[in-house]
Amino acid sequence: MPDMDWLSRHLASLGQIGSLAAGGISRPALSYLEAEARDYIRDLMLECGMTVRLDDATNLFGRLGEPGKPIILTGSHIDTVPQGGKYDGALGVLAALACAKEIGSTDEYPLALEVVAFAGEESSRFGLSLFGSRAYVGALDLGKLPSYVDANGIGVQDALVRLGASIDSLGRPTMEQRPEAFIELHIEQGTLLRDAGVPVGVVTAIAAPTRLHVWIEGRASHSGASLAADRRDALVAAAHVIAEIESLMKREEPWQSVATVGRVRVVPNVINVVPGEVELGIDIRGSDPGSKHRLVREIDKLVARVTARRGLAARRQAVVNEEPVRMDERVVSLVDRAAQEAGVPHTRIISMAGHDSMQLAQFVPTGMIFVRNESGISHNPAEEIARVDVEAGTQVLRSALQKLLTEPFKHEATEKGDQV
Numbered sequence: 001m002p003d004m005d006w007l008s009r010h011l012a013s014l015g016q017i018g019s020l021a022a023g024g025i026s027r028p029a030l031s032y033l034e035a036e037a038r039d040y041i042r043d044l045m046l047e048c049g050m051t052v053r054l055d056d057a058t059n060l061f062g063r064l065g066e067p068g069k070p071i072i073l074t075g076s077h078i079d080t081v082p083q084g085g086k087y088d089g090a091l092g093v094l095a096a097l098a099c100a101k102e103i104g105s106t107d108e109y110p111l112a113l114e115v116v117a118f119a120g121e122e123s124s125r126f127g128l129s130l131f132g133s134r135a136y137v138g139a140l141d142l143g144k145l146p147s148y149v150d151a152n153g154i155g156v157q158d159a160l161v162r163l164g165a166s167i168d169s170l171g172r173p174t175m176e177q178r179p180e181a182f183i184e185l186h187i188e189q190g191t192l193l194r195d196a197g198v199p200v201g202v203v204t205a206i207a208a209p210t211r212l213h214v215w216i217e218g219r220a221s222h223s224g225a226s227l228a229a230d231r232r233d234a235l236v237a238a239a240h241v242i243a244e245i246e247s248l249m250k251r252e253e254p255w256q257s258v259a260t261v262g263r264v265r266v267v268p269n270v271i272n273v274v275p276g277e278v279e280l281g282i283d284i285r286g287s288d289p290g291s292k293h294r295l296v297r298e299i300d301k302l303v304a305r306v307t308a309r310r311g312l313a314a315r316r317q318a319v320v321n322e323e324p325v326r327m328d329e330r331v332v333s334l335v336d337r338a339a340q341e342a343g344v345p346h347t348r349i350i351s352m353a354g355h356d357s358m359q360l361a362q363f364v365p366t367g368m369i370f371v372r373n374e375s376g377i378s379h380n381p382a383e384e385i386a387r388v389d390v391e392a393g394t395q396v397l398r399s400a401l402q403k404l405l406t407e408p409f410k411h412e413a414t415e416k417g418d419q420v
């Protein structure tokens, strides 16, 4: 069993980097604080006897085992949202290191173990999510990269240069060799495990966002002198749209798709002027492509219907449009078996939040282990995991890694393939 005292101690210490007086942690993507956290993780990797490597995207890797062997990759990210909690990302890296520390050496295994701390997973600083894992698999869109800037006008590339990173090869995958499998342990960011009364979730799919900007165009006019019949009030129309989006969401199966109007911009936003224009920011997430596409179509029809009825105009732009990602069934069933053998109650679940695993899954057999979140909320200082659940999750990760290191995954798959 990995050392739980070691894990708790380092979770607490890592949580001090970027900690705020008001509670919570701010370690923005590609910041000096993220770099400080990376130095902390690098020291632990060295303590675990690992060979350390930093790639051009500032992803940090620690390898247990000699070069040339195929690798099993595990880990997560070490940046946070503003005022985030101490588990999101950090737990997946530290639990992986606790497992590596216990494994000690991979000399007796046909595979080596690599632990990764991905950089810049959160989109809160630049509006670009999964930066490090995108760079790792070679999925960064270099043409669009300069458009991602933070609130101070610092771009992704500038931030990397400030950290002393070389940005010349960012368009190419920073992956040195394709791992045989990737497993990411992560705090659950919702309430499914808490509601189900089990400590561990075996993730089968990750929902992906479609984000729409919808502009409803009416006519600004004097709030006193405009009669009801003459008004072209964009905000009243928007209110109908927002309420109706909730009804559309409720028609979908729970956890298949959800839709949120998280941002409203009113023009001119003045108390004595009938609102002339409203911009809505709509985030639609789904694990089921059919359900998600239906919700997007219904929202388009809804906006057209409400605005036509009121004599208003509307236009919309999809700013993000990503497809849901399925985890590799072989990894999913391996994690199931690992949990079973470890005697840890578990259930299969869907992730409604995005993770680095979405990028990896496109190139590497990938699975995720979720650990129950006591508070049910994440991206918040209140996120919390009971120590016994940290232990249960880490035990499942340890058992899954043992299987992957001893039963070479690719061979297992090839053999199956040969039989077919």
Ligand SMILES: [Zn+2]
Pocket: 077, 088, 089, 121, 186
């Ligand atoms: Zn995370």
